[in-house]
Amino acid sequence: MSDENGVLLDKLRGLVGKPAGPPFSAWDAVNQPMIRHWCDAVGDTNPIYTDPSAAASSAHGQIVAPPTMLQAWTMKGLVPPTPEGGGAQEELMGLLDSAGFTSVVATNCEQEYARYLHLGDELTAEQVIEDVSPEKHTALGDGHFVTTKTTFSDQHGDVVGSMTFRILKFRPAPASTSSSKAAARRPRPAINRDNAFFWEGIDRGELLIQRCASCGRLRHPPGPMCPSCRSLDWDTVVSTGRGVVYSFVVPHHPQVPAFEYPYVVALVELDEGTRLVSNVVGVEPAEVYVGMPVAAEFVAVDDELTLPQFRPAAAGNGA
Numbered sequence: 001m002s003d004e005n006g007v008l009l010d011k012l013r014g015l016v017g018k019p020a021g022p023p024f025s026a027w028d029a030v031n032q033p034m035i036r037h038w039c040d041a042v043g044d045t046n047p048i049y050t051d052p053s054a055a056a057s058s059a060h061g062q063i064v065a066p067p068t069m070l071q072a073w074t075m076k077g078l079v080p081p082t083p084e085g086g087g088a089q090e091e092l093m094g095l096l097d098s099a100g101f102t103s104v105v106a107t108n109c110e111q112e113y114a115r116y117l118h119l120g121d122e123l124t125a126e127q128v129i130e131d132v133s134p135e136k137h138t139a140l141g142d143g144h145f146v147t148t149k150t151t152f153s154d155q156h157g158d159v160v161g162s163m164t165f166r167i168l169k170f171r172p173a174p175a176s177t178s179s180s181k182a183a184a185r186r187p188r189p190a191i192n193r194d195n196a197f198f199w200e201g202i203d204r205g206e207l208l209i210q211r212c213a214s215c216g217r218l219r220h221p222p223g224p225m226c227p228s229c230r231s232l233d234w235d236t237v238v239s240t241g242r243g244v245v246y247s248f249v250v251p252h253h254p255q256v257p258a259f260e261y262p263y264v265v266a267l268v269e270l271d272e273g274t275r276l277v278s279n280v281v282g283v284e285p286a287e288v289y290v291g292m293p294v295a296a297e298f299v300a301v302d303d304e305l306t307l308p309q310f311r312p313a314a315a316g317n318g319a
């Protein structure tokens with residue numbers, strides 16, 4: 001580590017343990033409309049969240065909020081309130097920005113729940129800088145991992161849960177030139193024993209879908225257990241590769257060197273019924289639409305990696 005890096009790290013580490021900013025009290029008490037919209041958005045039909053009579057006869061005796069909504073109650077909105085109060089978070093980000101670590105990406109989030117939240121609970125969030133890593137070399141660029149811990153308390157001051165959130169503040173790779181683009185490679189898929197079959201299929205030019213060997217249900221992404229019948233037995237079917245764009249986004253920031261912008265990240269619904277995240281290529285992003293018929297092709301994006309990607313296709317069942 002150079003002296004300059006050491007001085008920066010000492011300054012960054014000096015902020016560990018300090019409040020990231022002033023405590024933030026929730027705009028609204030825990031309430032049924034927000035819970036209802038959340039459950040609708042994520043498809044959670046558990047009646048203890050939305051049906052008063054079912055909740056009353058449950059172990060909870062009343063409506064409870066989904067634990068994973070914890071952070072939703074104290075979201076500060078798209079435009080955070082000003083002034084923020086100049087907490088350690090602002091100072092820390094300023095130090096990292098001035099040192100050239102101007103880009104940010106979230107990397108981990110862990111939540112712990114001390115109790116279920118009830119309608120009317122009023123939450124306050126307090127955030128502390130928990131850790132700053134030494135400079136690390138990552139695929140996105142060199143940077144520091146910054147960990148904050150948020151503690152959520154109720155109207156009595158009792159802790160109801162906490163969240164550890166980690167970001168990477170990194171120095172973006174130089175602007176794309178033909179040489180840096182040639183060197184930059186797409187992130188590698190995380191291949192494990194559950195999904196290895198999928199990538200082995202791709203290498204053979206087959207788009208495989210996992211199928212429960214007991215009840216026949218298809219599932220993707222791959223996993224060890226059937227969500228319908230809990231069987232651990234499975235085989236695969238080869239997809240026709242035909243489907244439609246179920247949803248899509250066109251990412252603009254942060255720019256990652258391996259990608260040419262703009263490009264399309266799509267959730268493709270295959271004719272077989274499962275969906276997968278991929279790219280739609282061979283078409284201007286502005287021309288992509290939800291419901292667009294697409295067909296898979298296997299694209300060698302570099303010497304080692306082949307990816308299934310999708311191109312616009314004629315509608316219907318024709319080849």
Ligand SMILES: [Zn+2]
Binds near residue numbers: 215217229
């Ligand atoms: Zn099954």
